[in-house]
Amino acid sequence: MKQSMIKSTGMAVPDRLVTNDDLAQFMDTSDEWIRQRTGIEQRYWIPEDTKMGAADLGYEASLMALEKAGWTPEDLDFIIFATLSPDIMFPGSGCLLQAKLGLNSTPTLDIRQQCTGFLYGLATADSYIKSGLAKRILLVGGEVHSTGLDKSTRGRDVTVLFGDGAAAVCIEGIDTDDSVGVLASALHSDGNFAPALMTELPASRLPQRIPFDLPLDDARYFPVMDGPAIFKKAVRMLPQVTKEVLEKAGLGVDNIDLIIPHQANMRINQAYGEFLKFPADKIFHNIQKYGNTTAASIPLALHEAMEQGRCGKDGDTVLFIGLGAGLTWGSVLYRF
Ligand code: UT7
Secondary structure (H helix, E strand, O other): OEEEEEEEEEEEOOOEEEEHHHHHOOOOOOHHHHHHHHOOOEEEEOOOOOOOOHHHHHHHHHHHHHHHHOOOHHHOOEEEEEOOOOOOOOOOHHHHHHHHOOOOOOOEEEEOOHHHHHHHHHHHHHHHHHOOOOOEEEEEEEEOOHHHOOOOHHHHHHHOOEOOEEEEEEEEEEEOOOOOEEEEEEEEEOHHHHHHEEOOOOOOOOOOOOOOOOOOOOHHHOOEEOHHHHHHHHHHHHHHHHHHHHHHHOOOHHHOOEEEEOOOOHHHHHHHHHHHOOOHHHEOOOHHHHOEOHHHHHHHHHHHHHHOOOOOOOOOEEEEEEEEOOOEEEEEEEEO
């Protein structure tokens, strides 16, 4: 039977470190508020006046992952790129990354599932491998949020949360009878909640995609979020989807060695862990260093968890989980 194994990981963040105090220089916020409400201490943003897109960061992360896997770009037979902040409106960041890797016919697929982009990407990669459509897949999550955030006090509830970054994983299909690789996936969405977290403009559905009569600092050009509504939804849906994915795999919470959640808010992940009665030290956090990097957040956390020896040994069972814009939510259970 074919199983999808994570062979290596890589990550990249830009050089510009932005602390909470730095943000307080240009909006009404404070280090204390951001730490207490979110757990975030700092994030990385691309340097001002630099042209750097999701595919550029994704490229750096991919080179690291490919080198660790001992693969060249030519070894890849599929590239999946998850992002909500594509370099340009079209074509997708996957195509741009593919060209940077020096390839010219490898198929690419962009995934626009925001915070759960990595989960949708991993489930998609697993399906491609299990169906025999691909053997060696590069899955990348990459975001450049900082160029699209409202840096005035009006946007403070959203802007303080997000960081730029990318992470990549090399996934290989192997033949084995062992219970390893992607054990089960559960994915969901509810488009009725789209307005709870969205960037509305530019919008193709309007007579003018970029409305001539609006000022360019109109709030609709920036992400807006009903934070408390999403917080409540996350605390409800994450335990449910955990139960669902464990049932699919025929396993229990006790079988999980490490939970790697989407890094949206430390308090969401703590509340989720308490609900599950899961040991707090077995839930991985790095939101304090990077903020919310959306599609990059879970693979970035996986990369660091593996570097720190928190997971990666044969038999380690890891639960990836998250909820975000869409709304979308889901979970993938994986065994090394
Ligand atoms: O990954 C994508 C999915 N997104 C999420 O999972 C986010 C989920 N939601 C959250 O993480 C939280 O709702 C936030 C961190 C966004 C906000 O925390 P909260 O505890 O829900 O605060 P709140 O929105 O209820 O706002 C409380 C107060 C308000 O002031 P008043 O009305 O009580 O006077 C806000 O205006 O905090 C104010 N506030 C801020 N103050 C200082 C909002 N943002 C800030 C800020 N600095 N950055």
